[in-house]
Amino acid sequence: MAIGIDKLSFYTSEYVLDLVELAQRRGVDPNKYTIGIGQDKQSVIPNYEDVVTMGANAAAKIIDNDDRQQIDLIIFATESGIDNSKSSALYVQKLLNLSEFSRTIEIKQACYAGTFGLMQARDYVANHSGKRVLVIASDIARYGLNTPGEVTQGGGAVAMIVSESPRIATINSDSVYMSRDVADFWRPIDRTEAIVDGHLSTDIYKEMFLTLWQRYKEQSGRTIADFAGFSFHLPYTKMGKKAFDQIIDEADEIPQGRLLKNLKASQKFSRQVGNLYTGSVYLSLLSLLSYAQDLVAGEQLAIFSYGSGAEAELYSITLQENFFKYVPANETKKELADRKKVSVDQYEQIFNSQLLDSHENVSSDHPDADHFQFLGWQNGERRYK
Numbered sequence: 130m131a132i133g134i135d136k137l138s139f140y141t142s143e144y145v146l147d148l149v150e151l152a153q154r155r156g157v158d159p160n161k162y163t164i165g166i167g168q169d170k171q172s173v174i175p176n177y178e179d180v181v182t183m184g185a186n187a188a189a190k191i192i193d194n195d196d197r198q199q200i201d202l203i204i205f206a207t208e209s210g211i212d213n214s215k216s217s218a219l220y221v222q223k224l225l226n227l228s229e230f231s232r233t234i235e236i237k238q239a240c241y242a243g244t245f246g247l248m249q250a251r252d253y254v255a256n257h258s259g260k261r262v263l264v265i266a267s268d269i270a271r272y273g274l275n276t277p278g279e280v281t282q283g284g285g286a287v288a289m290i291v292s293e294s295p296r297i298a299t300i301n302s303d304s305v306y307m308s309r310d311v312a313d314f315w316r317p318i319d320r321t322e323a324i325v326d327g328h329l330s331t332d333i334y335k336e337m338f339l340t341l342w343q344r345y346k347e348q349s350g351r352t353i354a355d356f357a358g359f360s361f362h363l364p365y366t367k368m369g370k371k372a373f374d375q376i377i378d379e380a381d382e383i384p385q386g387r388l389l390k391n392l393k394a395s396q397k398f399s400r401q402v403g404n405l406y407t408g409s410v411y412l413s414l415l416s417l418l419s420y421a422q423d424l425v426a427g428e429q430l431a432i433f434s435y436g437s438g439a440e441a442e443l444y445s446i447t448l449q450e451n452f453f454k455y456v457p458a459n460e461t462k463k464e465l466a467d468r469k470k471v472s473v474d475q476y477e478q479i480f481n482s483q484l485l486d487s488h489e490n491v492s493s494d495h496p497d498a499d500h501f502q503f504l505g506w507q508n509g510e511r512r513y514k
């Protein structure tokens with residue numbers, strides 16, 4: 130039975146920071162950010178957004194009444210969750226008016242958890258015929274003002290509905306995966322910013338990709354010639370390129386040109402948004418599906434997911450007939466183009482205004498009737514509308 134991604138959507142905040150302006154303020158050559166690291170802009174997340182609102186806002190774009198009947202499980206993947214006990218999936222269930230006769234769960238393993246959620250969703254549908262699973266990957270990447278990681282911040286959410294007979298892509302049963310205890314990135318429970326050794330992370334990412342690629346080829350019998358494109362987890366776009374450069378010479382000249390063109394297509398949205406941890410690899414997939422001109426039904430894409438700490442998975446998907454009709458390419462391009470630009474001063478003020486203290490009763494209402502919002506704290510409880 131074919132199971133996979135039936136619907137896919139993306140949401141990020143309405144504010145964006147130009148990284149050339151950030152480079153100038155930080156006294157850095159802008160080419161370091163735009164060429165060396167490969168990022169042009171980053172989403173700036175205001176204090177009336179969090180992983181719940183962004184996840185619900187992404188999912189609201191694709192949920193219809195049939196989904197409300199058939200969604201049996203809501204999986205919420207995040208590194209930047211808002212509660213140490215209660216699952217963000219419960220808030221989303223209520224905001225989206227989903228059935229209470231569903232399972233709701235939050236999962237964590239740095240940037241990898243979205244992929245685990247997707248695999249769980251596929252297995253769940255295989256065992257519960259006719260049911261659908263909502264998978265949300267939502268995060269805010271915070272490293273701190275004036276830190277080396279600052280240029281790789283960002284945020285947003287990807288929502289996917291996994292079902293039988295999917296309209297976008299089937300998820301093939303060919304995963305290879307690995308995990309190892311590594312101190313490249315983590316966030317102690319009392320901190321709001323990650324601790325990161327970005328150079329170590331790059332090394333482990335590249336090593337795990339190469340190891341899994343060799344293992345994938347051995348186990349599946351496939352080669353690079355079997356793929357029309359690759360989507361990588363993109364904490365910054367140069368990272369995926371560094372991994373891919375290790376294997377690109379395995380392709381003949383003409384397919385190599387196509388794969389490199391499609392790699393660029395897979396980076397375009399991330400260049401404009403920045404890191405969204407769990408959702409990054411799926412924003413890369415959405416970007417590839419939105420910008421690649423030559424993909425056809427039946428072709429396969431490889432997906433490399435990585436989460437620091439560290440865990441990685443490599444698998445493939447197969448594009449379905451008329452898949453492009455169900456990819457929100459123009460909508461996503463328009464939403465990114467329509468964002469409001471903030472100055473570096475405004476970004477710093479927004480960064481420092483997060484409502485993190487649950488002991489204060491505080492309200493953050495923002496005049497926007499179209500999107501879910503975090504309204505602030507009341508007696509330690511997060512309030513949404």
Ligand code: COA
Binds near residue numbers: 160325367404
């Ligand atoms: N023009 C063009 N390129 C330039 C440049 C310039 N003027 N100055 C520097 N560069 C290049 C460097 O050569 C380097 O390229 P390379 O990696 O291909 O060699 C790149 O820009 C970055 O320079 P570097 O000195 O390594 O930057 P940094 O020490 O400030 O760190 C990151 C960059 C990405 C490692 C840092 O931002 C980070 O740690 N981010 C977080 C990453 C993360 O989230 N990891 C965990 C999740 S997977």
